[in-house]
Amino acid sequence: MTRHALFTAAAMMASAAATGASPGYAQSSTGQITVLYDAFGKDAAMRKDWGFSALVEVAGKRILFDTGDDRDIFAANVKAKGVDLNDLDFVVLSHRHSDHMAGLSHVLSVNPKVKIYAPQDGLGGIYGSSIPSSFYRKDGSLPPEMRYYDGRPPDILKLGRAWQDANIELIDKTTEIAPGITLIALVSETPGTRELKELSLAVNTPDGLVLVVGCSHPGIEKIVEAAAAINPKIHLLAGGFHLVVAPDDAIAKMVLTNYRKLARREDPFGLLQARRRDHP
Numbered sequence: 264m265t266r267h268a269l270f271t272a273a274a275m276m277a278s279a280a281a282t283g284a285s286p287g288y289a290q291s292s293t294g295q296i297t298v299l300y301d302a303f304g305k306d307a308a309m310r311k312d313w314g315f316s317a318l319v320e321v322a323g324k325r326i327l328f329d330t331g332d333d334r335d336i337f338a339a340n341v342k343a344k345g346v347d348l349n350d351l352d353f354v355v356l357s358h359r360h361s362d363h364m365a366g367l368s369h370v371l372s373v374n375p376k377v378k379i380y381a382p383q384d385g386l387g388g389i390y391g392s393s394i395p396s397s398f399y400r401k402d403g404s405l406p407p408e409m410r411y412y413d414g415r416p417p418d419i420l421k422l423g424r425a426w427q428d429a430n431i432e433l434i435d436k437t438t439e440i441a442p443g444i445t446l447i448a449l450v451s452e453t454p455g456t457r458e459l460k461e462l463s464l465a466v467n468t469p470d471g472l473v474l475v476v477g478c479s480h481p482g483i484e485k486i487v488e489a490a491a492a493i494n495p496k497i498h499l500l501a502g503g504f505h506l507v508v509a510p511d512d513a514i515a516k517m518v519l520t521n522y523r524k525l526a527r528r529e530d531p532f533g534l535l536q537a538r539r540r541d542h543p
């Protein structure tokens with residue numbers, strides 16, 4: 264179950280009062296985000312559907328972030344936007360929910376060897392996982408046929424993935440995968456998605472951090488907090504915030520809390536522009 268409250272919180276500008284961190288930077292700040300999958304938008308050539316995908320072009324990289332909810336709709340939207348999926352630096356799959364990953368089969372049909380980053384999601388992981396065989400209790404008094412692997416298990420049990428031949432690298436903890444490009448890994452504590460790991464994309468540019476999120480199941484405030492540890496100046500925050508059923512005052516509080524945390528100011532209204540897209 265995923266619900267989207269998609270925001271474009273443009274220019275969540277913060278003062279550059281860094282607190283000791285000396286982050287690496289990606290090459291430049293020029294770029295654009297092309298939304299490839301959404302239930303909003305003016306472009307009549309784009310098919311609307313629940314889910315999210317965006318081509319993030321920033322710092323000289325072309326990053327596909329999530330792949331939408333339906334393979335054929337995703338393929339049609341990619342075509343409508345004239346995006347070449349052969350020309351990607353890598354793909355980020357934020358989490359395992361189908362409205363973010365179901366278009367991957369189209370990506371692989373076009374570009375089967377593309378590098379894919381996905382969350383290490385434990386035993387629930389459709390992107391594959393592994394677990395030490397020491398996790399289960401052994402009983403040497405049993406005959407071999409009553410024991411796993413005849414009593415001689417491999418040290419590590421490898422669990423399957425939905426796309427066996429895909430070039431997937433699992434991300435367990437927050438990792439800088441290229442200079443200035445970090446995948447923030449956080450786990451949801453919310454009932455319904457508890458223990459779900461989600462990746463967010465943080466690109467550190469000379470103008471500040473470009474932060475792209477999928478569903479924000481771990482909480483957008485926690486994601487922003489983790490991003491601010493890389494660079495407290497957040498230049499752009501885009502994606503799904505999972506606030507579609509939240510009341511207005513809760514949303515306003517979240518925006519203000521994040522802004523104040525980053526800007527350390529009491530009167531953010533002069534700078535903050537947040538465009539809410541799930542209500543008129």
Ligand SMILES: [Zn+2]
Nearest residue numbers: 264265360478
């Ligand atoms: Zn989700």
Ligand SMILES: [Zn+2]
Nearest residue numbers: 265266362478
């Ligand atoms: Zn979602």
